[in-house]
Amino acid sequence: MCPTLYCLLGLVLFPSVAATTAAGVTEEEATQAVHRFVDAWNTREPAAFVATLQYPHVRPTADFDGRVFADSAAYAATIDFDQVLVTGWDRTRLDSATVVHSSDGQAHVAGRYTRLRADGSAIFSNQVLYVVTEKDGSIGIQARLAAGFDDLFEDDRKATASAAIAAVERYLAAFNARDEEAMVAALHFPHVRVGVGRATVRESAAEYMEGFDFDAFAERLGWERSEADSMEAIQVGARGVNVAVRITRYGAGGARIHTFDTIYQVTEQDGRWGIRAGASIAPSP
Numbered sequence: 389m390c391p392t393l394y395c396l397l398g399l400v401l402f403p404s405v406a407a408t409t410a411a412g413v414t415e416e417e418a419t420q421a422v423h424r425f426v427d428a429w430n431t432r433e434p435a436a437f438v439a440t441l442q443y444p445h446v447r448p449t450a451d452f453d454g455r456v457f458a459d460s461a462a463y464a465a466t467i468d469f470d471q472v473l474v475t476g477w478d479r480t481r482l483d484s485a486t487v488v489h490s491s492d493g494q495a496h497v498a499g500r501y502t503r504l505r506a507d508g509s510a511i512f513s514n515q516v517l518y519v520v521t522e523k524d525g526s527i528g529i530q531a532r533l534a535a536g537f538d539d540l541f542e543d544d545r546k547a548t549a550s551a552a553i554a555a556v557e558r559y560l561a562a563f564n565a566r567d568e569e570a571m572v573a574a575l576h577f578p579h580v581r582v583g584v585g586r587a588t589v590r591e592s593a594a595e596y597m598e599g600f601d602f603d604a605f606a607e608r609l610g611w612e613r614s615e616a617d618s619m620e621a622i623q624v625g626a627r628g629v630n631v632a633v634r635i636t637r638y639g640a641g642g643a644r645i646h647t648f649d650t651i652y653q654v655t656e657q658d659g660r661w662g663i664r665a666g667a668s669i670a671p672s673p
Contacts, residue, residue: 413527415487418495418520421527425518426482426501434464442521442528446580446587448665449534450627450655454578454589478506483513488622488632489649491669493584494530495520496651498622498630500538513538515623517630517651519667521584531582533653533665536625549621552629552654555661556619559652560635564613566602576657580665610639617647627656628664646671 413421425440438460445457457463483500490496497518503511515535520527540548555574562570572593579590590596605611614637623630631652637645653665 412491412493413495413520413522415490415495417522417527418487418490418497418518419485421520421529422485422497422499422518423482425529426480430479432469434467434469435460437467438463440528442523442526442530442585444587445530446582446589446665447532447534448578448580448653448655450536450657450664452576452578452580452655452664454591456587456589475503476505476511477503479504485518488517488651489669491649492671493522494667494669496632496649496667496669500623515625515628515630517623517653517667519582519651523585530584531580531587531665531667533630533651533667534625535623535628535630535653538625540624540626544626545624548626549624549629551656551661552621552624552631553619555654555663556631556633556652557616559663560614560616568597568602572596574662576655576662576664579663580653582665582667609637609645610643611637611645612640613638629654 421440428436428440431437441460441463443457443459445463446455481502481504483502485497485499488496488498497520499516499518500513501516502513505511515538517533517535518529519531519533521530559571559574562574575593575596577590577592577596579596581588590599614635617634617636619631619633621629622632631654633650633652634647635650636647639645648668648670650666650668650670652663654661655664
């Protein structure tokens with residue numbers, strides 16, 4: 389597991405997080421997808437905006453209601469720019485877009501944007517982890533994992549990051565113990581898992597466990613345990629934290645099966661921190 393001090397240092401060391409590159413979505417393609425997304429939003433044209441996304445599309449938050457957009461028409465029908473304009477919004481500026489992971493048709497891009505008034509003053513800044521995927525030659529954003537406003541004082545930021553990391557550690561410990569009750573207790577529901585061409589939502593703990601069999605998983609991979617090689621809180625908001633984790637799976641006698649990268653979106657709900665969503669770039673069994 390990740391020592392607490394090391395995890396908190398991730399807040400400072402984020403620019404040094406290694407981005408893995410392989411066949412699939414390149415770092416340049418991933419950042420271009422995010423720029424296209426913001427540029428399309430600024431056109432105030434719903435059709436242009438939804439065309440930058442992949443479907444099914446999902447955008448979980450601390451108060452996520454389980455909604456998944458099946459296609460571009462379904463999403464476009466929900467967009468009302470008049471409601472945005474009454475806030476004083478004129479345009480959105482992309483402040484940063486840093487590729488955290490990129491491989492096998494999927495990339496994770498940590499972004500920060502600011503909504504601006506016509507005079508250039510800021511309304512607010514938000515932090516989002518963009519899950520960028522490639523399918524059938526099309527590259528777009530499959531999911532947006534919101535961390536929330538970038539407005540915490542440093543002490544609050546560290547305490548919030550620590551709470552989120554502790555939730556991920558509880559989940560991984562329960563997974564290794566094959567403790568179903570403890571594992572789902574570390575999650576929030578509705579719970580989201582994202583991959584290339586998919587955005588799966590489990591509405592309850594019971595539904596989550598119906599779709600998972602520890603014995604079958606272990607037999608298929610020859611798995612005995614998983615270990616977090618690194619764990620960093622890369623985006624921290626008051627009720628949301630995106631945690632980047634590199635995980636290695638081991639089999640009998642400590643034999644390494646494979647290593648992969650995951651983003652966990654950890655959120656606060658009713659005073660409890662739990663994993664709301666996960667996006668992994670994991671090798672096929």
